[in-house]
Amino acid sequence: MERIKVVTDSTSDIPKGLAEELDIKVVPLTVHFGDKSYKDWYDITSAEFFYKLENSDIMPTTSQVTPIAFEEAFNEALQDYDSIICITLSSKASGTYQSAVIAQNSLEDADIEVIDSMAFSFGYGMIVIEAAKMAKADRDKQEIVDYIHNSLKRLETYFIVDTLEYLKKGGRINLATAVIGNILSIKPVLGVRDGLVVPIDKVRGSKKVIPKMIELIRANGYDASDKMICLAHGAIPEKIEEVKEAIAREIHPKGFMITEVGSVIGAHAGPGIVGIFTIKD
Template sequence: MVKIITDSVSDIPKEYIDMYDIKVLPLKVIFGDEVYRDGIDIDTKTMFDRLKTTNEYPTTSQVTPAEFEQEFSEVVNSGNEVICITMSSALSGTYNSALIASREFDANKIRVIDSKAITLGYGMIVIEAAKMASNGIGIDDIESRVRDLVNNMEYLIIFDTLEYIYKGGRISKSQYMMSNLLNIKVIMTMKDGQVVAREKVRGRKKAIKYIIDYIEKNESTLDGRVIGMNHANDKSYLEELKEAVLSKYIPSETIYSEVGCTVAAYSGLSAVALYYEKTKK
């Protein structure tokens, strides 16, 4: 049997983790000398509550080769195989940690795949792999499907504020202040494993409208397809996006989750996102 392993940045809902027996290894969230396991010792609300009362900005730490090796060993020694799907190698050393660990085992038993993404978009890839594994599909077919999805997932992420991008040192103070003044919302996507801006609009309503317009322009429909939506500590914003999408389309399955601490430290409060497999042209 094939066992699916991933990291906590995939932001997979707990019910799917339990349903498909997915193993999730946590990244670390670090405040000074305090180290927390993402999703285990700290959640997004707790992290943001702490950020409101301190100027100390958290850093994050990748999953180590030793942690991956321990999990790989348990699976392989039980007579099973591994598909390991990690967050983007362009944003973390987690993929390389898994790759290093995999070299201690038969290459046919362990396949390590770079999702080239973050959060639930690649979490959906992990879920698809786990569904296939639960149906007894072999490692080669699962790997082929996963690599196809890596190249064909759509990521439409609305950053409601650039505050945490500024605090993380990724934009200048003037850029941050101007975005606040103009009520700028940035629609982000994934490109070559990096989070990049796709469009900038003014206000939430225009940001959500941009996403609906984008779907209408680039997809025939989302009817009958699996889609994902998640939020960063703002369920009401998720409800706005959900209403806009589901009033037009009837997906076969909609997967909802909350952004974990690792991604939330980058996105800030009130980010929301939509994910789906693109129509092949």
């Protein structure tokens, strides 16, 4: 039976303990506060990061995974596994995918599949988790790869942030969207289209945001009764519990998976981030 190793990067925001349990190799990006650098999910927790973010005058920056880091991870995995499936964050937002491809090409005799998720955070993290479960169950590699591609096509992402400043400064949304939102107190509901963050709806006032997100999830008669809904948050457990309870009342999903947003996603989204991820029918 072919032994398959699942590899991803840290912006998948998979809880560290779960990644270890499922034998997922997570290669970290890096967040920088001035002259101090931290490996995402390894050197700094979500709570520590958001505390620093809100209490520091320094705007954090981030850096992608290098080809060398991926090559080292691939070589290590190939000591015990026959093949590798690597899923990365969107190539439209980071050079991390390209780094993985460079590492793949440097190991041309190895069986390595690199997949561009065109997604962010737990949106593709939850798909990585299912892929790892399939690998542990000795499922065929092509079956796992097909599952990943099919799930990514049907992935829906909705998220909100307290302020659009971080997304604007990081170049993740355009200036006009940020200015309108800040001036008019309009709260945009953001999503991901073609690998980029885009506004997909808007409401006036923060109290209407969660109902709007639920409305979007329910669009087109979506039935969540046999599905998990995945949530991510920026170290705000009370807020995510409120979101969970609202979704449970209105949509009645099979269950929830909840994670925190790591430092790299947090550096671009800013405080108060809440994300909802679903796989549509």
